[in-house]
Structure formats: C-alpha cells, structure tokens
Amino acid sequence: MVTIIDVARAAGVAPSTVSYVLNGKRPISADTRRQVEQCIRQLGYRPPGRRTPAPRQRTGVLGLLAPLRPGANVSALTRFVSATMVAARARNHDLLLLTHDAGVSGLRRTMATAVADALIVMDVQSSDPRIPALLTLDRPVVLVGEPDLPTGLSCVGVDFAAAVDRAVRHLANLGHRSVGIVGAPLPAYARGGNYPRRFTRAFTAAAGSQGLRTRWRPCGDSAEAVDSCLDALLAEGPDITALVVENEVVLPLLVERLHRRGRRVPEDVSLLAVCHDDAADRPPLRLTSVTLPTVELGQLAVETALGQVDPPATRLLAPELTVRESTGPAAATSSCA
Amino acid sequence: MVTIIDVARAAGVAPSTVSYVLNGKRPISADTRRQVEQCIRQLGYRPPGRRTPAPRQRTGVLGLLAPLRPGANVSALTRFVSATMVAARARNHDLLLLTHDAGVSGLRRTMATAVADALIVMDVQSSDPRIPALLTLDRPVVLVGEPDLPTGLSCVGVDFAAAVDRAVRHLANLGHRSVGIVGAPLPAYARGGNYPRRFTRAFTAAAGSQGLRTRWRPCGDSAEAVDSCLDALLAEGPDITALVVENEVVLPLLVERLHRRGRRVPEDVSLLAVCHDDAADRPPLRLTSVTLPTVELGQLAVETALGQVDPPATRLLAPELTVRESTGPAAATSSCA
DNA sequence: CTGAAAGCGCTTACAG
DNA sequence: CTGAAAGCGCTTACAG
Numbered sequence: 001m002v003t004i005i006d007v008a009r010a011a012g013v014a015p016s017t018v019s020y021v022l023n024g025k026r027p028i029s030a031d032t033r034r035q036v037e038q039c040i041r042q043l044g045y046r047p048p049g050r051r052t053p054a055p056r057q058r059t060g061v062l063g064l065l066a067p068l069r070p071g072a073n074v075s076a077l078t079r080f081v082s083a084t085m086v087a088a089r090a091r092n093h094d095l096l097l098l099t100h101d102a103g104v105s106g107l108r109r110t111m112a113t114a115v116a117d118a119l120i121v122m123d124v125q126s127s128d129p130r131i132p133a134l135l136t137l138d139r140p141v142v143l144v145g146e147p148d149l150p151t152g153l154s155c156v157g158v159d160f161a162a163a164v165d166r167a168v169r170h171l172a173n174l175g176h177r178s179v180g181i182v183g184a185p186l187p188a189y190a191r192g193g194n195y196p197r198r199f200t201r202a203f204t205a206a207a208g209s210q211g212l213r214t215r216w217r218p219c220g221d222s223a224e225a226v227d228s229c230l231d232a233l234l235a236e237g238p239d240i241t242a243l244v245v246e247n248e249v250v251l252p253l254l255v256e257r258l259h260r261r262g263r264r265v266p267e268d269v270s271l272l273a274v275c276h277d278d279a280a281d282r283p284p285l286r287l288t289s290v291t292l293p294t295v296e297l298g299q300l301a302v303e304t305a306l307g308q309v310d311p312p313a314t315r316l317l318a319p320e321l322t323v324r325e326s327t328g329p330a331a332a333t334s335s336c337a
Numbered sequence: 338m339v340t341i342i343d344v345a346r347a348a349g350v351a352p353s354t355v356s357y358v359l360n361g362k363r364p365i366s367a368d369t370r371r372q373v374e375q376c377i378r379q380l381g382y383r384p385p386g387r388r389t390p391a392p393r394q395r396t397g398v399l400g401l402l403a404p405l406r407p408g409a410n411v412s413a414l415t416r417f418v419s420a421t422m423v424a425a426r427a428r429n430h431d432l433l434l435l436t437h438d439a440g441v442s443g444l445r446r447t448m449a450t451a452v453a454d455a456l457i458v459m460d461v462q463s464s465d466p467r468i469p470a471l472l473t474l475d476r477p478v479v480l481v482g483e484p485d486l487p488t489g490l491s492c493v494g495v496d497f498a499a500a501v502d503r504a505v506r507h508l509a510n511l512g513h514r515s516v517g518i519v520g521a522p523l524p525a526y527a528r529g530g531n532y533p534r535r536f537t538r539a540f541t542a543a544a545g546s547q548g549l550r551t552r553w554r555p556c557g558d559s560a561e562a563v564d565s566c567l568d569a570l571l572a573e574g575p576d577i578t579a580l581v582v583e584n585e586v587v588l589p590l591l592v593e594r595l596h597r598r599g600r601r602v603p604e605d606v607s608l609l610a611v612c613h614d615d616a617a618d619r620p621p622l623r624l625t626s627v628t629l630p631t632v633e634l635g636q637l638a639v640e641t642a643l644g645q646v647d648p649p650a651t652r653l654l655a656p657e658l659t660v661r662e663s664t665g666p667a668a669a670t671s672s673c674a
Numbered sequence: 675c676t677g678a679a680a681g682c683g684c685t686t687a688c689a690g
Numbered sequence: 691c692t693g694a695a696a697g698c699g700c701t702t703a704c705a706g
Contacts, residue, residue, distance in 0.1 A: 001683095003682085003683060003684085004683070004684065005683080005684095013692080013693085014692070014693045014694075015683090015684080015685095015693095016684090016685075016686075016692080016693065016694080016695095017691090017692065017693075018684095019683095019684060019685060019686085020685090020686090020692090022684090023684095023685080025685085025686080026686095026691085026692095027691070028691075028692090029691060029692090032691080032692080047684090048385070048683070048684075060437075061433070068422070068423065068426045074419065074423060075419075078415060078418070078419040078422075081415070081418065081419070081422070082411065082412075082415040082418070085405070085415075085418070085434055085436060086405065086411060088436070089405045089436045089437070092437070094433065094434055094435045094436055094437060095433075095434040095436065096398070096431065096432075096433045096434070097422055097431055097432040097433070097434060098431045099422060099425070099426045099431055099432065100397075100426070100429070100431060115452065282619075282620075283619070283620035283621055284620050284621070338699095340698085340699060340700085341699075341700065342699080342700095350676080350677085351676070351677045351678075352677095352699090352700080352701095353676080353677065353678080353679095353700090353701075353702075354675090354676065354677075355700095356699095356700060356701060356702085357676090357701090357702095359700095360700095360701080362701085362702080363675085363676095363702095364675070365675075365676090366675060366676090369675080369676085384700090385699070385700075
C-alpha cells in the first residue's frame with residue numbers, strides 16, 4: 001500500500017506537506033505542489049476510504065445507451081425501451097436509460113458516475129467510435145446491430161439476409177420484376193446508421209439473384225419529401241410495380257400520397273413495409289410487412305447482457321414476413337410498358 | 338463526531354471489539370454484536386471515509402419509480418415512460434427506471450445505491466406507505482397522482498372533476514339518463530389505486546348533480562370478465578344507454594363482445610372511453626374519449642422534479658373530451674322501458 | 675470470545 | 691511556505 005510517507009520520501013518533502021497538498025488546508029507553493037502531485041500519480045497513492053475502487057457490487061441496474069438525437073424515431077425507440085424494461089425486470093434489474101448523445105467523451109463521463117451491471121448499446125454504427133471506450137468498461141456490453149468489423153463485444157441484431165430473402169421471394173412470386181425501395185432519410189445513411197444500410201444492401205443483392213431490378217431512393221419525413229421520393233421511383237420509371245418501405249414513420253403519409261395520386265394499393269402498386277407490427281397492422285390499410293422483432297431483440301439483448309454469455313457472440317434474429325392486404329399480383333402494365 | 342470509542346463506551350465493551358464488529362475479522366458473540374450494533378445505530382456512527390454522505394453532486398439522472406407489477410398495463414406505463422424520457426432529455430437528464438415493486442424497504446435500498454437528482458413516483462396509492470420514506474430522501478420528489486391526505490410532497494395529476502364534468506354534460510346532452518361504468522379490475526381498487534377510484538367517485542357525483550343515474554361494475558381483462566360485467570350492466574338494467582369505460586385494455590374486447598350481442602355502437606349503446614388517444618382513436622371504431630394527457634403529465638412531472646418548484650404544489654391537468662364515433666343520442670327504449 | 679496496548683496512517687497546532 | 695512532533699481514530703498481534 002502506498003502511504004503519504006512514501007509520497008513524501010519520493011517528493012523530498014515532509015509527510016505533513018503531502019497531507020496539506022491533498023486536503024488544501026493551507027497554501028502550498030506551486031513548485032512543491034507540482035512535485036507532490038506528480039509523485040502521487042506515479043506511485044498511485046489513494047486516500048484511505050477510497051482505496052478499494054468501489055467494491056464492484058451488483059447494482060441491480062442495467063444500462064441502456066439509447067441516444068435521443070433530434071429527429072430520432074421516438075416510437076420505435078420506445079418499443080425497444082419497453083421490451084428491455086420488461087425483460088430486465090424479469091431478471092430483477094432496473095433500467096438506466098442513457099439518452100444523451102454525447103459521443104465517446106460523454107460515454108466515459110456517464111459510465112464513471114452512473115452505475116450499471118451491464119450495458120446495452122443501441123444505434124450502433126457500421127464503424128462506431130464508441131467501441132474502444134466500451135471495450136475498457138470491465139462490464140458486459142451488448143451491441144444492438146453489427147459493426148462492419150468484429151469488435152470482441154457481444155452483438156444481437158436482425159438477420160437481414162433471411163428477412164430480405166423472404167420479402168424478395170414473396171414479391172417475385174407475385175410477378176413483380178421491378179421494385180422501388182423507399183429508404184430512410186439521407187442523414188441516417190450519412191451517420192453510418194446500421195439498419196437502413198444493411199437492409200438496402202441485402203435487398204439489392206437478393207433481388208438481383210432473383211432477377212428483380214431495384215431502384216433505391218432515400219425518403220425524408222415530410223409530405224414534400226415523400227412526394228419527391230415517389231416521383232423519383234414511380235413517375236420516372238413506370239415499370240415499378242411494388243414499393244419496399246424501410247422508413248417506418250413515413251408509412252401513413254405514403255399511403256395517403258399514393259391514394260391522392262390515384263394509385264390503388266395493392267391493385268396498382270404493392271407495398272411491403274419493414275417495421276414493427278404496430279406500425280404495419282393498422283386499419284384501414286393493413287400492410288404486408290417484414291416484422292422487426294423488437295420485443296424478442298430486447299429480451300435477447302438483456303439475456304446476453306446479464307447472462308454473462310462467454311465468449312462474446314453475435315446472435316441474429318430472423319424476422320417473419322407477414323402477408324396482409326397491401327401486396328398483390330404485379331399490375332398488368334409491368335415491365336412490358 | 339462519533340468514534341468507535343464512544344460506541345464502545347455506550348456498549349460497555351472495548352474499542353477493539355467495536356472494530357471487530359465493524360470489519361468482521363474475528364468472531365463476535367451474538368449478544369455483544371447486537372449490543373454494539375444498536376449503539377452504532379443510536380449514536381449514528383459512520384466509518385471514516387464515508388462520513389461525508391457523498392458530496393451530493395449532480396448526477397444528471399432522473400429517477401422514475403414505475404413498479405412493473407404482474408398484470409400491470411405495460412403499454413400505458415410505456416407511454417408515460419416515453420414522455421418522461423423525452424422531457425428529461427430536454428432538460429439534459431438521463432432516466433433511471435426503477436421498476437422493482439419492493440415496497441418501502443426496497444425503496445430505501447434502491448435509493449441508497451442508485452443515484453438520481455430527483456424522483457418521480459408513479460402509481461401513487463390513496464394512502465401510500467412509501468411516503469414517509471420519500472420524505473427522508475433529501476431530493477425533490479414528485480408524486481403522480483394525489484394521496485388522500487396532503488403529504489408535503491409535490492404532486493401532478495389529472496383533474497378528474499373537470500374531465501368528468503365534460504363527459505357527463507356530453508352524455509346528458511345526448512339524452513342519456515342512465516349510465517354504466519365499466520371499471521378497472523377489482524385488484525386495482527383493493528390496492529388503493531388512485532386513478533380508477535378517483536374517476537369513479539367524481540363521475541358518480543357529477544352524474545348525480547345532472548340527474549343521471551349510474552351503475553358501476555369492476556371489469557377484469559378476460560373475455561369472461563367482460564361478459565359478466567356487461568351482463569351486470571346491460572342485461573339486468575335495460576335502461577342503461579351509455580357505457581363509460583375506465584379500463585383501457587378492455588376496450589377492443591368490449592367492442593367485440595357488444596358486437597356479438599347484436600348491440601350496435603352508438604345506435605344501441607354509446608361508448609365513452611377514459612384513456613390515451615392511441616387507445617381510443619383506432620380504426621375501425623374511433624371512440625369518443627376523455628383523453629388522459631400522458632405526454633403533458635410526463636413533461637409536467639419532469640419540470641416539477643428538476644425545476645425545484647418550491648413550495649411543494651399540486652398541479653392538475655384537465656383532460657380534453659374528444660367526440661368521435663362511439664357516442665350518439667340515447668336509444669329510444671331508454672328510461673321509458 | 676474479549677481486552678490492553680502497540681502501531682499505522684493521516685492531521686494539525688506549534689515553531690520557524 | 692515548510693517541517694518536527696504530538697495526537698486522533700482505527701486496526702491488530704498478543705495475552706488470557
């Protein structure tokens with residue numbers, strides 16, 4: 001154990017001087033203070049009471065890093081939060097919702113003060129700058145989504161290859177040959193967002209192997225953005241007979257704008273949504289959808305975080321395709337137009 | 338300052354014995370231990386290092402006590418959690434979701450380990466045993482719901498008198514003279530749950546003053562429970578022409594059971610729901626509702642908790658009545674049957 | 675199972 | 691601005 005006497009010897013001062021440097025009860029010259037502080041750091045002196053670095057006891061709290069960025073999809077985030085909250089309770093844990101989008105430095109500060117037995121990280125980017133900091137946490141960490149490169153951390157995510165395969169087969173079987181992808185807003189791609197990028201990439205690849213052509217356009221959340229996306233996909237290319245919609249929040253607006261253009265769903269154009277059931281299965285138009293398994297993903301994340309699964313593994317959940325009312329046979333005008 | 342020497346003198350033992358009781362490095366007889374422990378508590382001895390009770394620094398965390406009991410209405414709870422999460426972020430705070438339903442002792446334990454600048458308490462009972470513990474927290478506390486007696490703590494809640502007044506007027510204007518109340522499940526009342534009790538009480542009073550008769554029945558969440566509730570309200574009293582539904586989760590089931598009985602809404606029976614808009618405004622049947630202002634309540638709770646409003650105040654939000662498709666003129670057979 | 679006493683690390687009134 | 695030394699609170703090897 002390092003005592004102030006050791007520090008004093010190293011610094012060439014009296015123990016009492018070290019004491020005063022530490023508690024500031026009388027003025028110390030700048031030189032002496034600097035000298036003493038350096039020895040304190042070098043020898044690793046810890047004051048009594050804080051010598052054992054907080055006897056890492058179970059806190060009963062699970063951390064969920066869920067950055068609430070401006071423009072975030074709050075209802076999708078809330079669904080995951082809810083699933084995680086319930087799953088954490090089943091394992092006798094409370095949930096600390098870390099919603100501050102403060103990047104790496106904020107992460108370090110938060111984890112220094114906030115206590116949690118383990119951490120789930122949402123909204124993982126393809127190349128995520130928080131990963132080195134997460135690796136030093138000495139607590140179990142679970143990423144929701146896969147970075148491009150392996151990290152040594154556990155991941156849970158959606159098996160987009162399987163999801164896309166089902167969607168593509170479904171559309172191909174209905175005779176569609178040319179499909180438009182209504183993407184996420186551009187900023188989501190620019191940020192390196194994981195879901196939209198992965199889905200688009202996987203869909204395009206799978207469609208190609210089934211002989212389907214695809215055209216992709218990002219889509220913002222306003223009526224104007226939806227209109228210009230539809231212009232780009234439909235007006236310019238009359239061959240497109242089906243739309244795959246990745247951007248959940250845009251669904252009601254999209255249905256409304258199509259209706260206004262006189263395009264009937266599914267008679268004139270088929271619609272396949274990629275989203276949670278709550279967003280798809282909503283009267284009056286119940287959408288065929290690839291269901292993002294939010295609840296199951298939350299459960300899996302909690303179990304991975306608290307179950308101390310070892311070694312770190314990546315586990316993917318395959319979403320179901322639920323056929324409802326918004327997809328039908330390709331319109332007659334299809335590719336022969 | 339209390340030292341182990343003081344404790345030793347009070348307990349009639351040697352200081353070394355007190356030391357061993359505290360650090361457990363050698364066995365101590367049960368009698369001696371008990372005696373020493375009592376003196377430690379009575380004199381308020383604190384070991385060195387933990388004497389200053391953690392220099393109360395801002396944690397940037399807001400606590401939300403939201404007990405997830407078995408059978409809890411998770412979606413209603415999630416709506417409030419979501420509103421609170423967003424409002425807390427706007428004030429630069431993360432959210433600690435304390436979902437453990439552990440009563441008073443659990444509360445003390447949780448608040449000892451978990452750090453939070455302030456605490457919001459959901460699901461407050463009419464006479465809530467947690468209030469004494471909450472009063473000792475030395476942090477701002479906001480109750481969601483009003484206990485029967487004033488507590489000295491801040492409260493936010495729903496102005497049921499205003500809500501009920503609007504609902505009663507609406508039904509009275511439509512010619513209804515006899516109204517059935519589909520209540521919460523009985524356990525909610527037995528627990529002293531705040532919302533159902535208050536609403537039922539206020540509604541019955543207001544209805545009386547407008548010359549409306551009311552009949553109240555609790556209602557569980559199963560199809561059988563809904564049927565027996567409807568039996569009690571409709572079959573036994575053919576004069577009832579409108580139902581006020583307090584139990585949000587039962588709404589879809591209730592609509593379905595009425596349909597099965599051949600009772601058209603609103604031609605044969607009017608339906609007025611007390612719930613959040615998401616639950617009421619859902620095709621195919623868009624319900625007239627008294628809208629519980631969940632989002633606004635969450636914002637108000639966060640502002641009260643973090644705004645250090647002083648002195649403690651009770652602030653109530655008046656819900657709106659939104660007229661949709663489920664209420665209409667009283668059926669001809671009404672009270673003249 | 676307990677106590678008397680030496681010892682340790684830190685603090686602080688005193689001296690310069 | 692700094693040091694030598696007394697003192698304080700807690701711990702622990704020794705004794706019974």
